[in-house]
Amino acid sequence: MVNLHQCQIVPSACCALCNALPEDFLHAVWYCEVISDVWSTLEWFHQTAPSHSNSFTELLSSFLFNREEFRAEIFVIMEFIQAQNDEPDPPRPPPMQQWRPPDPQCFKVNFDAVVFRRSSLAGIGVIARNHDGEAVGALSSPIPMAQSVADLEALACLKVVQFALEFGLTRVMFEGDSTVIINALLHDAGELASFGNILNDIHLHSTVFQFVKFVHVSSNCNLVADALAKKARSNVGAQVWLHDLPTDIVPLVLHDVH
Structure with missing residues (x-):
């Protein structure tokens, strides 16, 4: 618990x-x-x-x-x-209580990146949800493997910011499970790192939002984005869903909401 x-x-x-x-x-x-x-x-x-x-x-x-x-x-x-032994079910919160943003007009966007073994490719997954937990957009895209995992996670973060802007979101809370990248964004660090230029691009794009916040979450709280990133292995190119999701992703979103 x-x-x-x-x-x-x-x-x-x-x-x-x-x-x-x-x-x-x-x-x-x-x-x-x-x-x-x-x-x-x-x-x-x-x-x-x-x-x-x-x-x-x-x-x-x-x-x-x-x-x-x-x-x-x-x-x-x-x-x-x-x-x-079966134990009593833990108390379950009302729908979306676990992450509901304080602002009803704020969207929560989770992102993740995975490396495909024995391949020069990696995958990025993005899931955007409104205040009620309803999926409003998703992305699953293969990308070339970066020089390091940190570089890849920084690219995933940049992609999710660009996705939110293209989708017309103005008030966004971004959640990712990369401790290195989220901490670098929160503390204005990493300028001298290999992904420093990517962080600069993220900061530049972020100035367009009316409200923006980057939050670190554990991998257990980022399962939908992880599944979308892994799904990119079988994609020919980027796959985008608007107000809809692949049938194999829907159960993960419902579980995450409830």
């Missing part, structure tokens, strides 16, 4: 079992009071486990280095059983 909350997929990081504390990995497998009831059925478990663990690795090590190997085996088996 902590990871989902950081990706803005759920409104709260609270554990769905105990509803008391944030559910990180250690809480989910050890500290949650519901889970701890399982461990307490074995009297020797708390004698083996440390009084407090800062990580799952530390917790696991206390069992692995115990002289009685069966304790480690039981611990691992019970962890596996817990992982397989």
